[in-house]
Amino acid sequence: MKFNVKITISLKGGMLDPEARAIQHALSNLGFETESLSTARLFEIALEAADEQEANAKAAEMCERLLANPVIHSYTIEVAGQ
Numbered sequence: 001m002k003f004n005v006k007i008t009i010s011l012k013g014g015m016l017d018p019e020a021r022a023i024q025h026a027l028s029n030l031g032f033e034t035e036s037l038s039t040a041r042l043f044e045i046a047l048e049a050a051d052e053q054e055a056n057a058k059a060a061e062m063c064e065r066l067l068a069n070p071v072i073h074s075y076t077i078e079v080a081g082q
Contacts, residue, residue, distance in 0.1 A: 003047055003055035006078040009068045010040035043067060046082075055079045 011017050017038055024037040045062075049055035059077045068075050 001049060001051070002082045003049055003052065004080045004082060005043075005045045005047060005055055005059045006080075007043040007045065007059055007063060007067060007075055008040050008078075009043070009063070009073050009075045010038060012072055012074050015072050041067075052079050052081065 020037045020039045023039070024034055027034055027037070045059065047055060047058060049058055056077055056079050059079070063075045063077070064070060
C-alpha cells in the first residue's frame with residue numbers, strides 16, 4: 001500500500017538557531033516585529049508499506065539514520081494513506 005509521510009525536523013529547545021535569528025532580524029528591519037521565530041525542515045515522502053505502522057517505522061528509521069541528528073533535532077511524523 002502507498003503512504004504519504006510528512007516528516008518535520010526542528011532543533012531541540014535550547015539549541016542555537018542562527019538561521020531563525022537572521023530571519024527574525026530581517027523581518028524586524030521590514031517592520032514586522034516577532035516575539036520568537038524558529039526554523040524547521042519538512043520532508044514529504046511517498047513510500048510503500050504494508051500498513052500505517054510500518055510506514056511510520058520506516059520514516060522513523062530514515063530520521064534516525066539520515067534526516068535528523070538525534071542529539072540536536074526532534075522530529076514528528078504524519079502518515080496518511082493514498
